[in-house]
Structures are given as C-alpha cells and as structure tokens.
Amino acid sequence: MSARIIDGKAFAESLRAKISSRVASLVARTGRAPGLAVVLVGDDPASQIYVRSKAKQTVEVGMRSTEVRLPAETNQQDLLAVIEVMNADDGIDGILVQLPLPEHIDEAAALAAISPEKDVDGFHVVNAGLLATGGKGVVPCTPSGAMMLIEDEQRDLSGLEAVVVGRSNLVGKPMAQLLLKANCTVTVAHSRSRELPGLCRRADILVTAVGCPEMIRGDWIKPGAIAIDVGINRVPAPERGEGKTRLVGDIAFSEAVQVAGSITPVPGGVGPMTIACLLHNVLRIAESKA
Numbered sequence: 001m002s003a004r005i006i007d008g009k010a011f012a013e014s015l016r017a018k019i020s021s022r023v024a025s026l027v028a029r030t031g032r033a034p035g036l037a038v039v040l041v042g043d044d045p046a047s048q049i050y051v052r053s054k055a056k057q058t059v060e061v062g063m064r065s066t067e068v069r070l071p072a073e074t075n076q077q078d079l080l081a082v083i084e085v086m087n088a089d090d091g092i093d094g095i096l097v098q099l100p101l102p103e104h105i106d107e108a109a110a111l112a113a114i115s116p117e118k119d120v121d122g123f124h125v126v127n128a129g130l131l132a133t134g135g136k137g138v139v140p141c142t143p144s145g146a147m148m149l150i151e152d153e154q155r156d157l158s159g160l161e162a163v164v165v166g167r168s169n170l171v172g173k174p175m176a177q178l179l180l181k182a183n184c185t186v187t188v189a190h191s192r193s194r195e196l197p198g199l200c201r202r203a204d205i206l207v208t209a210v211g212c213p214e215m216i217r218g219d220w221i222k223p224g225a226i227a228i229d230v231g232i233n234r235v236p237a238p239e240r241g242e243g244k245t246r247l248v249g250d251i252a253f254s255e256a257v258q259v260a261g262s263i264t265p266v267p268g269g270v271g272p273m274t275i276a277c278l279l280h281n282v283l284r285i286a287e288s289k290a
C-alpha cells in the first residue's frame, strides 16, 4: 500500500488565490490594502530567504509589504522602539519579527512588545492564552496550515488519537491545542518521552516538529494514519555533487509512505502553508478592523 501524498504547495496556492480575491473585495470596499511589516535583525541566511519570500507573496496577493532590516548589533531597546512605532502605525495591520533573533536580544521581550492585535504570528502570550482557553485570537501559522491539511484529509477528527512530537511554543504546543479543539485525544511527546516509537504507533494523526532528520521510522507509524511532517532539515547530499545538500523531514518518508494513509512530503508539504496562513492572518486582522 502507498500513502496519498498531500500536496501542500497546491493547497497553499489555492488558499492564496482565495486570499487575493478577499483582499480585492476589501480594497474595493474600504480603499485600503492590508499591510504587513516584517522585521529582520541580523543576516541569518535562512531568515533572509524566508523574509524575501514573505514580502514577495504579500505583494502578490495585493497587500502592502514593509520590510525593516536592522544590523545584527541592534540592541533590544532599539528593536522595541521600532516595534512601538509599528504598533502605532494605522497603515500596518500585522507585525512579524523574524526568529531567531541575535542572542543578546530577549526573544520573549520582543514578542511581548508586539501589540496582540497585530501579532500575525500568534506568538504573543495573549494569543497563546486565547488559543488555550478557546478564545478568538491569532493562531500561529505553521500549526494552522498543518491543521488545514489534516482537516482536508478528514473532516471530523472527533475522538481520534493525535500524537504531536515536539513541544515548542511555535509549533508543538499550539498544534496540540488545535487538535484538542477539534476533539482529538492528544498526546504531546518530546525528547524526554519514553518509548517514543510506541507512542507514535498509537496515532491516527501524527504531527512531527522536532528538527531531527528522518528520526521517525516507517514502523513507528500506524497503518492508515495521517502523517504530517513539520520538520525541515538540511542534510548532506553527496550524490548530487560535492558540498550539495537536500531537505528532509523528521519522518523517514520512503518508509512511512508505505504505511501511512496520507503523508506530507518535505519539501512541498507543510512548508508552503506557513506563508499562506501568515497572509490569511493579516487579511483576517484587516477584515475585522474594517
């Protein structure tokens, strides 16, 4: 048996098309396009690629993009001052501070400085708290994108066993909250969990966000399960030439594809959903203001 391969790229494209059309109606109605501001501190190469891609897609759906690049030596106070200006700017609906930040800046302080209403990442404690208590806040983009793919596979998740591997504030914890809200029985596993293969094998829905290349083997997967791989790991690929690399997920895809019912590939699975959901968050904030 071979799993259905979930096409996150196509799903994200279709979501962006819907966003474009909602942006166009909003502009027609209010004369104003939603605006996203992205702050990048330092010159981390992966972050630079993400930020460029975010700005490009923002403009493609008809929104306004503001990019602020600050040098790596920017101090915390100066970063907070930039965020304050953006909080007060009526032209900016969403603010995103690209992570990771340089070590001398307290990440929690930077995220806390963003107005919760403009927090398109959903990382502010107010939004995390609203998600945990069933309120209406901004939901983090990657878990939100993963959830759309899961619900596209199976509409009613009620009573299903969901296992999330990884307990980060950015992915694991909000993912668990979303699955709980959808009435799954949720287990959050992590690096200290005992008997991880056995835990994974219980999952009707398995979501992995650990950042360990191909750690989750095919025989850890329950036959027919929905396997959602959030991991994006760069590994050496000498077969492609000297010094070349390739991307793999947390799940050993070639093994898992023979066991799962459906599975996301890496790349092309959850990855493309993240930016589409970011734009969705900006749109929703702008729509609720209008």
Ligand code: GUN
Residues within 6 Å of the ligand: 096, 097, 098, 099, 100, 121, 141, 142, 274
């Ligand atoms: N760095 C990697 N992923 C993300 C993300 O989703 N949001 C932010 N702000 N930084 C990131």
